[in-house]
Amino acid sequence: MQRAHYYQKIDDASLKDELAASEVYSTSGIDAYGLFEADGTHIAGDLLRLRASLPGDGQVHYLERGLSIALPREQTRSSHALMQHRDDGRILILSRDGGSISAVGGIIEQALFWGFSLTLIPGLIGWWLLRRRPLRRVQRLQSCTESIVSGNLGERLPLSPRRDELDMLANAVNVMLEHIEQLMHEVKGACDGIAHDLRTPLTRLRAHLDQLQQLPLDSSHAETLNMALEESESIMLRFQGLLRISELEDTRRRSGFESFQPAALITQAHEFFEPLAQEQGLTLLLEISADLPALSGDVSLLFEALVNLLDNAIKFTPEGGVIHFRGYLAGNSLNIEVSDNGPGIPEEERESVIRRLYRVDSTRQQPGHGLGLSLVSAIVRLHGFVLSIQESPRGCGATVSIICPLPEVKASLAAPS
Amino acid sequence: MNRALVIEDDEVTAKAIVNTLTSHGFEVLWTANGRDGLSAAISGGHDVITLDRMLPDFDGLTIISTLRSLGIQTPVLMISALSDVDERVKGLRSGGDDYLTKPFSTVEMIARVEVLLRRPLAGVSERLLSVGNLHIDLIEQSLSREGVQIPLLPTEFKLLTYFMRNAGQLVTRTMLFQAVWGYHFDPGTNIIDVHIGRLRKKIEGGNSPVIQTIRGSGYVLASQE
Numbered sequence: 001m002q003r004a005h006y007y008q009k010i011d012d013a014s015l016k017d018e019l020a021a022s023e024v025y026s027t028s029g030i031d032a033y034g035l036f037e038a039d040g041t042h043i044a045g046d047l048l049r050l051r052a053s054l055p056g057d058g059q060v061h062y063l064e065r066g067l068s069i070a071l072p073r074e075q076t077r078s079s080h081a082l083m084q085h086r087d088d089g090r091i092l093i094l095s096r097d098g099g100s101i102s103a104v105g106g107i108i109e110q111a112l113f114w115g116f117s118l119t120l121i122p123g124l125i126g127w128w129l130l131r132r133r134p135l136r137r138v139q140r141l142q143s144c145t146e147s148i149v150s151g152n153l154g155e156r157l158p159l160s161p162r163r164d165e166l167d168m169l170a171n172a173v174n175v176m177l178e179h180i181e182q183l184m185h186e187v188k189g190a191c192d193g194i195a196h197d198l199r200t201p202l203t204r205l206r207a208h209l210d211q212l213q214q215l216p217l218d219s220s221h222a223e224t225l226n227m228a229l230e231e232s233e234s235i236m237l238r239f240q241g242l243l244r245i246s247e248l249e250d251t252r253r254r255s256g257f258e259s260f261q262p263a264a265l266i267t268q269a270h271e272f273f274e275p276l277a278q279e280q281g282l283t284l285l286l287e288i289s290a291d292l293p294a295l296s297g298d299v300s301l302l303f304e305a306l307v308n309l310l311d312n313a314i315k316f317t318p319e320g321g322v323i324h325f326r327g328y329l330a331g332n333s334l335n336i337e338v339s340d341n342g343p344g345i346p347e348e349e350r351e352s353v354i355r356r357l358y359r360v361d362s363t364r365q366q367p368g369h370g371l372g373l374s375l376v377s378a379i380v381r382l383h384g385f386v387l388s389i390q391e392s393p394r395g396c397g398a399t400v401s402i403i404c405p406l407p408e409v410k411a412s413l414a415a416p417s
Numbered sequence: 418m419n420r421a422l423v424i425e426d427d428e429v430t431a432k433a434i435v436n437t438l439t440s441h442g443f444e445v446l447w448t449a450n451g452r453d454g455l456s457a458a459i460s461g462g463h464d465v466i467t468l469d470r471m472l473p474d475f476d477g478l479t480i481i482s483t484l485r486s487l488g489i490q491t492p493v494l495m496i497s498a499l500s501d502v503d504e505r506v507k508g509l510r511s512g513g514d515d516y517l518t519k520p521f522s523t524v525e526m527i528a529r530v531e532v533l534l535r536r537p538l539a540g541v542s543e544r545l546l547s548v549g550n551l552h553i554d555l556i557e558q559s560l561s562r563e564g565v566q567i568p569l570l571p572t573e574f575k576l577l578t579y580f581m582r583n584a585g586q587l588v589t590r591t592m593l594f595q596a597v598w599g600y601h602f603d604p605g606t607n608i609i610d611v612h613i614g615r616l617r618k619k620i621e622g623g624n625s626p627v628i629q630t631i632r633g634s635g636y637v638l639a640s641q642e
Contacts, residue, residue, distance in 0.1 A: 199498050199519045199520055200427055200429075200430065200498075200519070200520075202519075202520035203427075203429075203430050203433075203519045203520035203521065204429040204430060204433065205520075206433075206520055206521070206522050206523065207429065207430065207432075207433025207434075207436075207437075207523055208433070210433070210437065210522060210523040210524060211433065211436055211437075211523075214440055226632070226633065229633055230633065233522070233633070236520050236522075237603065239520070240518075240603075244602075268598070271572060272572075272598065272604075272608065272612075273608065275611045275612055275614075275615055276607060276608050276611045279611050279614075300599075300600050300601060300602070303598075303600055304600065304602050307604050307608075311604075311605060311608070
């Protein structure tokens with residue numbers, strides 16, 4: 001542009017010499033000019049031909065393809081060029097070759113590309129290699145936490161000899177676990193202590209009351225005594241229930257497990273409860289699928305769980321109701337299900353009913369101590385089964401199921417890991 | 418007169434046991450520690466022993482296994498603060514005849530002691546049981562009254578057998594549940610009552626023995642003579 005202004009000031013006659021002179025100073029191969037007659041005949045300069053696509057407006061234009069040029073090259077690559085109509089009718093074209101600049105650009109581009117790929121590819125490989133080890137460690141940590149969650153509180157997260165961030169974290173968690181275990185021990189100790197401390201006075205209280213009962217008493221005293229005896233009986237029941245639950249929550253206790261036939265257990269529970277249901281004007285229907293496979297568990301505890309479920313169902317179903325007691329296979333598990341058409345358990349209370357001593361508000365006037373379902377839940381958890389509470393399919397009442405995953409399924413789940 | 422040996426370290430509990438046994442016509446010897454208890458048991462002359470599972474000096478299990486290894490077969494009722502099923506199994510496996518967990522009612526305790534006294538000797542198999550005009554054939558699993566068969570369900574038959582073995586004797590709900598259904602927890606009042614009610618209806622009539630309910634305690638099969 002500057003060159004164009006300069007040449008514009010020079011008069012037409014001396015232009016040719018001036019151009020030739022400037023050629024000496026210009027960077028050869030980059031700057032070029034061409035002087036043409038109005039009809040396009042070449043007069044002077046390295047540029048040999050007019051280009052139709054270049055407008056003669058005296059402005060700089062970018063040309064994708066080069067202009068014809070004398071040696072050293074026949075054509076410039078891309079270039080910036082300007083065409084000017086002189087007053088005397090000659091045409092001047094000035095061009096600056098963009099080729100070398102774009103060549104440099106290309107070199108830089110290539111350098112960037114190679115540089116980038118040379119760092120990126122080893123980087124990716126390195127990332128994958130480096131990541132493998134921590135990932136394996138995290139997987140170990142994960143399996144370890146799972147074992148802790150499942151009740152194995154003595155377990156600690158593994159530490160590596162490297163003492164890195166992961167180890168710092170694991171160490172912090174281990175210290176925390178240590179604390180939790182200690183607290184659990186203290187709580188359990190306190191519970192056991194309370195239990196033990198209460199056992200003896202309760203035994204004594206019972207003994208005193210029993211002794212009173214053997215004395216000749218007048219009828220009003222005897223009545224009061226009977227009430228006291230009944231109360232102490234109910235305290236003892238609750239107390240023993242609590243103790244049993246805390247025993248059961250110690251989930252490592254699986255020594256009493258043996259293989260048994262669930263169908264026989266279900267049938268026995270049905271036979272046990274059928275007379276009571278009949279007396280209360282209820283129908284207790286038994287449905288057992290054929291060929292239920294054997295399960296492993298503590299039969300006595302499971303029977304107790306079923307007794308509690310059936311007892312609840314009978315307690316809460318109004319006269320004339322129907323209770324379905326079913327044992328069937330569903331997918332990979334065996335379900336034992338008690339489904340009644342009583343008032344049901346509101347959805348928001350289903351979690352709470354398995355807590356100790358919790359009772360649904362509307363049932364407070366019913367006899368019972370609110371330990372039934374939490375006992376069932378403890379028993380079910382001990383076995384690794386799942387307790388599910390749902391609305392009965394008939395739209396009212398509760399369906400409580402014990403879902404027992406079948407052993408072969410457990411085995412096949414365990415195999416790949 | 419039956420003689421009982423009470424091995425129990427807690428004085429109040431021991432006193433309650435002793436008083437109850439005495440009022441049921443037992444002659445009682447009380448020892449407050451394992452050493453004295455063991456020597457008293459070995460010297461013999463007792464019809465039944467109540468044994469605390471946890472004593473200051475000896476473990477109850479040690480005492481009982483020592484007794485059994487010496488060939489002393491006196492029935493033993495173990496009384497323990499350990500209610501765990503495992504503990505019960507341990508207690509029974511080491512030679513205890515019955516197991517009672519604290520806190521217990523003395524009614525339950527005496528009922529169990531009485532039943533232990535009546536326990537048929539091991540190895541003696543009986544076929545027929547009779548109380549009043551009721552006759553049971555244990556092999557054919559049948560009940561008859563004056564030559565007439567009375568059909569019973571298997572559970573009812575087991576219940577009646579237990580009652581007839583312990584006729585005139587108080588049996589508690591948990592004892593029945595244990596003997597007939599084979600489980601060691603308290604299933605609640607109602608359910609056993611209903612089963613007894615059914616059985617009662619089947620055997621009532623004439624001057625047959627009746628199952629009486631003793632409020633707050635249990636049941637007794639009593640002859641009407």
